[in-house]
Amino acid sequence: xxxxxxxxxxxxxxxxxxxxxxxxxxxxxxxxxxxxxxxxxxxxxxxxxxxxxxxxxxxxxxxxxxxxxxxxxxxxxxx
Amino acid sequence: xxxxxxxxxxxxxxxxxxxxxxxxxxxxxxxxxxxxxxxxxxxxxxxxxxxxxxxxxxxxxxxxxxxxxxxxxxxxxxxxxxxxxxxxxxxxxxxxxxxxxxxxxxxxxxxxxxxxxxxxxxxxxxxxxxxxxxxxxxxxxxxxxxxxxxxxxxxxxxxxxxxxxxxxxxxxxxxxxxxxxxxxxxxxxxxxxxxxxxxxxxxxxxxxxxxxxxxxxxxxxxxxxxxxxxxxxxxxxxxxxxxxxxxxxxxxxxxxxxxxxxxxxxxxxxxxxxxxxxxxxxxxxxxxxxxxxxxxxxxxxxxxxxxxxxxxxxxxxxxxxxxxxxxxxxxxxxxxxxxxxxxxxxxxx
Numbered sequence: 001x002x003x004x005x006x007x008x009x010x011x012x013x014x015x016x017x018x019x020x021x022x023x024x025x026x027x028x029x030x031x032x033x034x035x036x037x038x039x040x041x042x043x044x045x046x047x048x049x050x051x052x053x054x055x056x057x058x059x060x061x062x063x064x065x066x067x068x069x070x071x072x073x074x075x076x077x078x079x
Numbered sequence: 080x081x082x083x084x085x086x087x088x089x090x091x092x093x094x095x096x097x098x099x100x101x102x103x104x105x106x107x108x109x110x111x112x113x114x115x116x117x118x119x120x121x122x123x124x125x126x127x128x129x130x131x132x133x134x135x136x137x138x139x140x141x142x143x144x145x146x147x148x149x150x151x152x153x154x155x156x157x158x159x160x161x162x163x164x165x166x167x168x169x170x171x172x173x174x175x176x177x178x179x180x181x182x183x184x185x186x187x188x189x190x191x192x193x194x195x196x197x198x199x200x201x202x203x204x205x206x207x208x209x210x211x212x213x214x215x216x217x218x219x220x221x222x223x224x225x226x227x228x229x230x231x232x233x234x235x236x237x238x239x240x241x242x243x244x245x246x247x248x249x250x251x252x253x254x255x256x257x258x259x260x261x262x263x264x265x266x267x268x269x270x271x272x273x274x275x276x277x278x279x280x281x282x283x284x285x286x287x288x289x290x291x292x293x294x295x296x297x298x299x300x301x302x303x304x305x306x307x308x309x310x311x312x313x314x315x316x317x318x319x320x321x322x323x324x325x326x327x328x329x330x331x332x333x334x335x336x337x338x339x340x341x342x343x344x345x346x347x348x349x350x351x352x353x354x355x356x357x358x359x360x361x362x363x364x365x366x367x368x369x370x371x372x373x374x375x376x377x378x379x380x381x382x383x384x385x386x387x388x389x390x391x392x393x394x395x396x397x398x399x400x401x402x403x404x405x406x407x408x409x410x411x412x413x414x415x416x417x418x419x420x421x422x423x424x425x426x427x428x
Contacts, residue, residue, distance in 0.1 A: 009395075011197035040200055040398055041273060049166045049205035050198045064166065064193065065300070 002030060002076065007037045008052035016066050017052045024072040032076070095291040106152055113148070117141035135325025142317050142363060146236045147310065150359075151302055153232035158301025161193040162294040166202055173211045173219070178262045181215035186254040189222030190247075196224060200395055204274055213270075214262020221412055222254035225387040229309055233362040246379060249423075253383070253415035260411050261404075269404035312360035320363035327371050336373035343377045344420035348413055351384025361385050376423025383416045 004021055008014030018034050025032040037043060037055075046053060050064030056075045117140040124136060169192045173185055194202070199220060206216040226247050234243040289297070336343050365378045393405060400408070 009197055009200070011195075013195070013197070040204075041277065044201050044204045044208075044277060047205075049170070049202050050193070050195070051201060064195075064198070066304075068296075 002032045003035070003057055004032050005035045005037050005046075005055040006052055007043045007046055007048050007055065009040065009043070010036075010038050011051065013066050014052040017054065020066065020069070021054070021072055024069060025076055028073060028076055030076045093292070095295050098295060102155075106148065110145075110148055113144055114141065117144070131325040133325075135321040138324040138367075139317055139321040142237070142320070142366075143314065146233060146313055146317065146363070147306070149236040150229065150232040150309070150313070151306055153228050153235065154305045155298040155302050157191075157228040158298035159294045160191055161301065162289055162297040164188065164192045166192055166194075166198075166205070169219070170206055170209050170211060173206065173215055174209045176211070176215060178212055178214055178259060181212060182218040182255045182258045182262070185211075185215045185218035185258065186222040186251045189219045189254060190226045190251075192219075192223065194223040194227075196392060196395075199392060200399055203396070203399060204277065207270070207274065208277065212262055213267055214258045214260070216258075217261045217408065218254045218258025221257055221387060222251060224392075225254065225383060226250040227386065229305065229359050230362070230382070230386055233313075233359060237362055237366040242375075246382075249379070249419045250383065250387075253387075253412065253419060257408075257411040257415050261407060264407060266404050266407065269401040269407075271399050271401060274399050309359035313363065316360035316363035320367035323364065323367035323371065327367075330372040336368060336377050338374040338376075338424045340377075343374070344380050344417055344424070347377050347381035347420065348384040348388075348416050351381050352388045353390055374424045376420040376425075379423055380416050380420030383419065384413070387412055387416065 002025075006014055006018045006021070008017070014036070018036060021032065021034055037046070043051065043053065046055060047060060048063045052063075052066070053060060054062040054067060054075075061075050062071065117137065120140045121133065121137050169188045172188065173181060176184060203216060203220060206219065207213060211219075231243055231247060234246050336347075361382060365382060369375065369378055388409060393409070396405060396408075
């Protein structure tokens with residue numbers, strides 16, 4: 001089970017990112033749990049300046065804009 | 080089928096130079112074909128050019144493809160330029176920079192650093208935390224939305240490069256001076272307490288340097304998201320503009336939006352505040368107003384106010400700024416826009 005956090009104030013890009021993550025995970029049959037982090041304090045504390053940010057298993061892997069499908073697939077593959 | 084589309088999507092990345100050359104050529108050809116095409120369409124509709132309906136239709140069919148084409152081109156190029164600048168890099172350039180030089184740099188970087196208004200607050204905090212002076216941060220935050228690629232592309236399409244450059248220069252000036260003034264007022268105590276106490280996590284993203292293929296992808300992505308988002312506004316704006324073109328009498332607006340109406344500039348600024356992120360929809364209307372006797376300064380002030388001052392942004396910023404700093408920010412920027420409006424009306428007759 002991969003723990004994934006999407007950091008963003010709830011804008012359209014953040015919602016798109018979360019649903020794209022779930023879609024790619026389904027395709028690859030990887031079990032994930034997506035948590036949305038919407039408090040500004042928490043977003044900034046994670047070191048994200050441009051939303052949405054993506055944290056996979058506690059590690060910040062992306063910030064700013066909707067991530068590319070291939071990038072998501074690579075995060076999910078990496079153990 | 081999937082392999083075909085995947086191939087079609089991959090080739091710009093494998094042959095970046097060829098792709099750029101072909102894209103530029105196709106773009107130029109499309110642009111050259113526009114006027115004859117719009118004439119043909121209007122002719123085919125069998126409406127007299129000289130009639131109101133004819134002139135409105137002409138405006139609509141010519142402006143829509145022209146604006147969308149220029150927007151696509153500018154957004155693509157800016158997407159590539161943006162890929163050279165990240166918020167993290169910009170912050171590193173500005174951290175510890177003295178005021179003055181810092182304000183100028185921040186305003187300039189505001190144009191080229193990718194920025195989305197939903198990131199305004201995290202960006203603001205990230206800058207201040209890293210030691211970017213408050214006034215310098217404001218210069219960035221004012222310039223970034225005001226001098227954006229959509230506004231520049233539309234100005235270029237509708238008013239030509241001189242006005243587009245003028246708008247850019249004045250927008251930068253407002254951002255630099257307003258940020259510098261806010262810095263001089265030393266209002267650091269007007270940040271909300273939690274911002275000052277916050278400790279950010281150190282694990283930043285590794286700084287990657289993208290390849291040309293990545294940059295082209297960034298450009299195409301920008302076209303997809305930005306043009307995809309604003310085109311409905313543009314169509315509505317052009318439709319309203321077309322109606323004004325065809326049906327409002329010449330010089331009708333000269334009396335209340337003209338150069339001699341001193342109150343027109345402040346009124347335009349006030350009207351612009353509640354209108355948010357519709358630079359795309361507002362510009363075609365603005366062009367039509369201009370042709371009916373409105374003054375350029377008034378109209379530019381209106382536009383700057385629409386894109387730089389917005390109620391939703393104020394609501395977001397309230398989470399980090401105390402009311403006095405918000406009021407100062409609004410006051411200083413509004414005053415700057417007012418001066419731009421008056422200066423324009425005074426100089427250009």
